[in-house]
Amino acid sequence: MQKIFLLVLFWGSILPALAQRKTITEAEVGRIVKTLSSDEMQGRLTFTPGIAKASAFIQAEFKKAGLQPLPGLNSYEQAFTMYKVEPISATVQLAGASVPADNIIISAAAEEVNWSNTGVSAPEIVQIGATDNFRQVAGSLISAPKNRLVLVNPAHADIFKRYKNYLEQSEMKTEKSEFATVFVLTDQTNLSSYTVSARNKISEQKLNNVVGYLPGKSKKEEYVVFSGHYDHLGFTKPVIGDSIANGADDDASGITAVIALARHFKKQKNNERSLIFVAFTAEEIGGYGSQYFSKQLDPAKVVAMFNIEMIGKISQFGENAGFITGFERSDFGKIVQQNLAGTNFRFEPDPYVKENLFYRSDNATLARLGVPAHSLSTDKIDSDALYHSVDDEFESLNIPNMTNIIRAIAKAATSIIAGKDTPTRIAPETRN
Numbered sequence: 033m034q035k036i037f038l039l040v041l042f043w044g045s046i047l048p049a050l051a052q053r054k055t056i057t058e059a060e061v062g063r064i065v066k067t068l069s070s071d072e073m074q075g076r077l078t079f080t081p082g083i084a085k086a087s088a089f090i091q092a093e094f095k096k097a098g099l100q101p102l103p104g105l106n107s108y109e110q111a112f113t114m115y116k117v118e119p120i121s122a123t124v125q126l127a128g129a130s131v132p133a134d135n136i137i138i139s140a141a142a143e144e145v146n147w148s149n150t151g152v153s154a155p156e157i158v159q160i161g162a163t164d165n166f167r168q169v170a171g172s173l174i175s176a177p178k179n180r181l182v183l184v185n186p187a188h189a190d191i192f193k194r195y196k197n198y199l200e201q202s203e204m205k206t207e208k209s210e211f212a213t214v215f216v217l218t219d220q221t222n223l224s225s226y227t228v229s230a231r232n233k234i235s236e237q238k239l240n241n242v243v244g245y246l247p248g249k250s251k252k253e254e255y256v257v258f259s260g261h262y263d264h265l266g267f268t269k270p271v272i273g274d275s276i277a278n279g280a281d282d283d284a285s286g287i288t289a290v291i292a293l294a295r296h297f298k299k300q301k302n303n304e305r306s307l308i309f310v311a312f313t314a315e316e317i318g319g320y321g322s323q324y325f326s327k328q329l330d331p332a333k334v335v336a337m338f339n340i341e342m343i344g345k346i347s348q349f350g351e352n353a354g355f356i357t358g359f360e361r362s363d364f365g366k367i368v369q370q371n372l373a374g375t376n377f378r379f380e381p382d383p384y385v386k387e388n389l390f391y392r393s394d395n396a397t398l399a400r401l402g403v404p405a406h407s408l409s410t411d412k413i414d415s416d417a418l419y420h421s422v423d424d425e426f427e428s429l430n431i432p433n434m435t436n437i438i439r440a441i442a443k444a445a446t447s448i449i450a451g452k453d454t455p456t457r458i459a460p461e462t463r464n
């Protein structure tokens with residue numbers, strides 16, 4: 033009797049650690065992250081040939097791992113369309129006087145905007161006063177489907193100019209729409225008359241997440257998501273002749289974890305819940321990949337999301353340790369800690385609360401929908417000189433430690449994928 037009891041204990045405690053060592057190896061982790069962050073991938077900027085190469089590579093890895101496409105899809109590609117908006121012309125007259133082009137911003141997904149105070153489709157007139165928070169008000173205005181003419185107090189001249197540059201270089205919309213928001217830098221607040229006319233070029237741009245699926249043995253309709261983002265910044269300002277932002281840590285490391293975990297769990301064959309492995313696109317330009325993903329399934333069925341962001345360097349807690357963003361928002365972190373109790377692995381609450389990391393990655397979209405969706409990271413974000421630079425390269429990563437972090441995540445997830453633990457939902461009042 034005792035012997036059997038001991039045997040059970042032995043298998044229960046040591047076997048998972050052995051399993052993770054065997055299926056998640058330094059050689060494979062190194063190979064995958066090195067490929068994803070090679071110059072050939074050209075920094076994986078969304079809408080470029082570089083990211084297409086990365087997508088093909090991840091799909092081949094998912095295939096090798098033996099994943100299925102997500103139900104409803106016939107490949108690992110979860111493709112969608114966005115619309116690039118390029119302004120051709122814009123003129124605004126306020127009370128009979130022409131506004132200089134520098135003082136006009138048009139945010140629209142329509143080819144034409146024609147408004148006047150006597151016209152049929154008169155916009156709502158909104159003011160951003162000298163003491164208002166421009167960024168906040170402007171952000172909420174452009175995301176609402178409505179025609180608006182926004183009079184911006186000249187106190188915001190500097191940020192107005194930066195916002196104009198930003199939108200005109202890279203404005204992307206998820207849908208075509210007839211609505212527009214027109215910002216005018218002016219000290220006028222009471223408009224007797226106005227006209228607005230603008231033309232834009234709208235072009236369709238394709239992009240895709242890469243998604244793999246491992247059906248659960250008994251709880252098929254309950255999903256656990258493992259994710260990272262595979263896009264990065266592409267070419268940036270050259271430093272000593274190098275202009276490729278390789279994004280080895282951000283976030284080739286997270287995608288490497290997703291692939292390694294897929295292979296591990298496929299071999300384990302013991303997941304009661306269904307597992308979804310996702311490489312998100314377009315995180316760096318606005319989180320569009322995770323936004324699209326979140327609309328393709330019922331968030332209520334997502335039991336937990338392990339979003340993995342920058343695990344390539346040793347954390348401020350030392351080796352084999354990392355942190356979880358939004359730790360206090362659900363008991364996901366506590367479950368992770370219980371699963372790691374008695375091991376060398378450790379995940380602590382996010383020590384960089386001021387950095388607002390919980391809302392700076394793809395977990396935020398699902399968290400806002402109530403999913404216990406957290407990011408796991410090892411990055412010393414407050415002092416990481418390589419972050420978003422051309423020096424975020426393979427050579428700066430610590431592969432042995434990164435491999436251990438991935439093993440730790442595999443172990444951390446055991447009771448959740450087994451259907452034994454279900455993290456509490458993110459409460460609506462803690463949503464941002």
Ligand SMILES: [Zn+2]
Nearest residue numbers: 261282283341
């Ligand atoms: Zn990132």
